[in-house]
Structures are given as structure tokens and as C-alpha cells.
Amino acid sequence: MKKTRLLILALLLQLCVTLGFGAVVSYGNTRDRAPSGLMIWDKDISGLSRDQVSDLIREKLPNTVTYEDQFYPLKWERTYTEIEHWLDQVYPATTGSWVGDVFQNLARPLIVSSDSIRLDQAEIFTQLQDFSRLINQPAQVATIEFDAGQLKKTDGLSGRDLDIEATWLKIFQEQEQKNVEAIVNVIPAKPSTADIFEIGDKLGDYTTYFNPQDGQRTNNVRLAAMALDNRLIPPGEVFSFNEVVGERTVATGYSPAIVFVNQSMVKDIGGGICQDSSTLYQAVLQANLSIEERHTHSLPVSYVMRGQDATVSYGILDFCFRNNTQGYLLISARTGPNWLRIRLFGLADEKHPELQNPQGYPRGPESWDKDPK
Template identity: 45%
Template sequence: MLRRKPWVFLLVILFSQLSLSILLGATVTYGAGYAKAPEGLTVWEKDLGGMTKDEAYAVLAEVIPKAVVYDRTVYFLELNQTDQDLKDYLASQYIISTGNVITDAFEYLHRMSRTIPSPELLNQEEVLAQLRKFALDIDQPGKAAEAYYENGEIVIEEGSLGVRLDVDKSWEQLQQSIGMETVPLVTEVIVVHPTTAELEKVKDPLGDYTTYFNPSFHERVTNVRLAAEAINGLILPPGGEFSFNDTVGKREPERGYLPALMYMGNRVVTDDGGGICQDSTTLYQATKQARLEVLERYSHSLPVSYVPLGQDATVAYGALDFRFRNTTQGYLLLNAATGGNWIRVRIFGVADSEHPALDEPDGYPVKPREWSK
């Protein structure tokens, strides 16, 4: 019969005692901490160690932002999914009994040894949807300043700044606002051009030209005045391009244009909008005075009476256009006015060495028998 060495029995006894001690310790620890958060569990800067699930929920629910604010208006957040996410997270941190106290005890010790990351403060999908809804109330497009020439002076109507809710940055701010019940929203100011300050610089007359027409041709006079109204008050930014056809639009009866005499090739015909080439020509002469860059211009095939030969600018919608670029450093204001037998176009802007202020207006007077078609 083999005899076991004494030290083997000693090891068996020591191992048995150690196992019993661990089991008893785990059982005791579990018994003391059952249904309580593991020691050292910190969520959103709050130590939840030793708290029950209800206690932990009460503490964490207090630090979740409940509302956002913009310009003294408070928008309350609906946090149903956020609340459920928090409850689900806490449930995952507490022991669900298996019915075996030893198994539960070891599971508790295992959870104490783990580092579990904190959950999101808010449910992103839920909150972003509400922020976008709030943006519909907060966002404002702003208004550009306007200017017009009246009674010998430039009158400015002030504009306003716009505002836009920055949804992404507002979300980030909410995520970093632990413990704040109401969180300011992040907005962006929108500057709408031209601003009042930009238009206040538009003071100098750069171009001023007048041409004359026969007031007895009612249809033609009507067309000239309609086109002048379309041009009047237009504001062109630095570097901006002006298109006569885009500005005046189609010369249609629905818009008030009447059939009148006009040149078509080498013939004189009657068509809607006849006569408005006098508007484009008068504007062309003013742009020459202002030393602006002409991008597109065509002359009539036949001479006209309201400017010298070759100094006109004919237009035909969809075919021939008169275009120029604002080559000054500031905004331009166009003023087009008509009288009993004249049309006058002024260009106001910011004078510089390349675009000096005009000393006096100019024009091309004609005799009554020389009225153009």
C-alpha cells in the first residue's frame, strides 16, 4: 500500500481552507452588497457605489438637462427614450439572481472588478429631432438693406441680421452640460448683404445720362417706362454682373408691354416691347461714364436718334443682351426715372481713382422731327 507524503495532505488542507474563505468572503460581500451598485461605479461625475438602483436613478435623473433656451424662450425636451436608456443601463449594473447564492456571489465580485463606461447623457436621435424642430421657430433669414434715390438724395432702408440654430454644436453643448437643468442653445448670426453700413458708403454719382423720346407715341412711351421701373433701385455688389434681359424680363403683354415700332435687322416692325432699347442705351451711356466693364453690347443695324451713331445698345430677349460688371470696390445703385419726354439713368457708388465722381450729368438732346422708332 502506497503512502502519501505528508506535504500533499497539507496542500489539500490549505487549498480547501482557501476555497472556503473565498466562498465565504464572496457570500458575505454579496450579502452586504446585493441589489447595490458596485463600489467605485461613477456615472456622469456621480459616485453610485453602494446605492440601490432606485437611488442611483434618482441621482442621475437630476443631472440630465431638461430644457434649452434661446433669447429668453425656454424649449422643454421630451426625454422618454433618454429616460428608458438610463433605466436600461442601471439594470445592467445590478445583479439578477440566478437562484444560486454562490453563483450570484461570484457574479457580483466579477462586476466589481470591471470598469464600465458611462452611458450617453441624452439619446442623440431623440434630442436631435427636437432641436431641428426648435430650429423652425428660431431660424430667421434676415433682411438685406435697401436703397433708392428720391427727392435728390439716397434713402436707405435698414436691413436686419439673420440667425440660425447650430444643431450639431447645440447637441455637443447639451452633452457637456451635466447638472444644468436649462442649457443655452448655440446659434449663428447671419449677416445679410448689403448691410446698412455698406449702402451708407454709396454716395457718389458715377454716371448720369439722359435721352429723349417722342411723347406722342403712347405704346413706345409705356414700354420705356416699364423697363425703367424694372431697372430702378437695383443694387449691384462689387464684382457683380448686370444683365438687362434678366433684370427687365420678357416683354410680354401680360406684364403690360405694348406693341410698338422697333428695328428688326434692316426693317422697322411692330412688336411687344418696342422702344426699350432706349432704356438699355441710356444705361450703357451711364456705365461708360462710370468706367464700368462692359461685357456684352450690340448696336442697331440702323441709326437711332437718341444717341450718336454707334453709341446705342440694342437688346432682344433670348438673343441680344446688354451686360456689364461692377468693377468698383463698393455697391452700385441704379436709378432710372422718366419724364414727359425723357429717360434719365443715374449710377451711384463709391468713387475711387479708377471710377471718379461725375462732375456733371450728360445727355443727347434731339429735335422733335428726329424722334427714333
């Protein structure tokens, strides 16, 4: 029995020595090496030292965002700190005791997930926002105006906008290329050059006349015409006279003049601008556009035939129509010594044919080449 006990103790001692020797050998062989089977971004890093793994991870991080031959360097300071925290799991720091280091090495996890390597999103977002200030560019719309008897057009230019979310995702998923091409969205110019260059057909052209001796009323007619002039209306959009001309007040330059209220004539700020809305209405009829809102005066007016007017009152009565053509519509509103002429330019089609002859009331000028222009 005593011999049996001694044998068992001997065996246990041998086992402890074997395990201890194995632990020492294991510590010597693996204390500064990555565990077997550890993968980072599809690469086996088994047996690599901490410095080798750290260099490998850093090497795989993109260092530049590029756009149109411009290079924007990336900084990963906070991400490098996260990498070091992860490496601490793979390579435990020394305890200061050789025996403690042996047991710590034995207790080290056999599997350490590379998924815990975190790229600091906020750090990159901040940099991408800085890059966007250099990359982004607002769209420049194409323009058109009727001046000196002709349509003057300028080209538009598309804008661009750095897609920060998409570019970050591309950086996050990239482990091969050092340079990542930024994802930049194109902002189309509206109207575009093509939209503007479609405008060339005259769809409406109507002239009405006023008494230039009535200075306050004339002032109002001219102010409203200036608000309408060179107004561009996208296809499908509803035009509102009140919205475009705005509220008629002394502060905006309007004067008191005669208006019709409940079949009586009184003076009010902005009197006379119904001539602008009525002249526009006649041009809209010529262009065969869709009328959305129109009201007539309580009394006949002198500048259009009875029942062919369009009265307006800010916040109460409006004149509205829809641009139901296939392209943009341009309003030209000009005044002369005693006339108001409104023209509509756009893209003609079967429903909206090009106007051959201008019209006016109570009569047209002797020569349309001279006056009104």
C-alpha cells in the same frame, strides 16, 4: 491512505464552505451596490445604490437650453430609458431564487463601462428643431430707393440661426451646468446698413428723349424703366439687362413696336426698350464701369449718337456690365412725358469719380431742377 483522502475531502469541504460563505457575504455586501472602481463622467460611484446612481446621472444631464434670457426645457424620456438599461448591467435584477441571485452576483462583470450610457441624440434634435422655430430670425436687408429727388434709406437687421449640431454637442459634453447656452449663428444682412449708407455719390446721369405720340413704344420704354428702377447691384456682380428686365411678352404688358432687324424695320413685341439699354449704357460709361457685353444696332437710332447704343434681344443679345466699384450701385430709371433719365448712385473713388454735370441727347432740358426729375 484512507486518512489522506479524508483529509483532502475535509479540506475541499472547508474550501467550499469558505467560498460559499464569501459568496454570501459578497452578495450581501454588493448586490445593491455599484462595483468598485466604477466611474461616471470622472466621478467614482463605487458602492452607491442603484437609486443613488440613477439620481446622480439624471442630475448631471442639462435640463434647459437658454438664449437671450429665454429658457427652453429639455426632455430626456428616451435617454432615461437608456440609463435604466445601463443600470441593469450594474445591478442585475433578482432571479427569484436566493441561490441564483448569489451566483448571478458572482457572475456580474467587475468592470462596466460608463461609455455605454447613451444620450438619445434624435430625441434632443427634435426638441432643438422646435426651439429653432422660436429662435431663428431671417436677416432684414437694408434698403435704398431714389424717390422725390432724394435717396431714401432704411436700416438692415442681422438674422440668427440656431446651430443644432453645435448645440447638441455642447449638451452632450456638459455634465456640470444645468443650463446650456444655445449656439446661435448670426446671419449678416446683405446689403447691411453700412453698405447702404455708403451709397450717396452720383456716378452716372444720362437722359434720352422719345416721341410720346407713339403710345405702344412709349409703353415699352416705361415698362423696362420700371424694371430697372431702384435695382441694387453688389460690388463685383455682373448686371444683365435681359435678366433684370425679363422676357418681353404680351403677358408681361409689352406691345408691338418698331425694331431693327438686319438693316430693316419690323414690328415686334417690346420694340423700343433698346432706348432703355442704350441710356443705361451711357450712364455706365460715365461711371467708368466695366462693360462685359454690348452690341450695336444695324441702323442708326435717334436717341443716342451713332455707335453709342446698346441693342438687346432676349435670349440672343444682352447688355451686361460689372460693378467694379468698392460698394453697392443703385440704378434710378425714371420716365416723363417725353424723356427717360437713368442715374447711377454709388461710392465714388479715384477710378469712379462723382459726376458733376448730367448729360443727355439730343439735348438737355433748360432746367435740370424741373424736368426731367
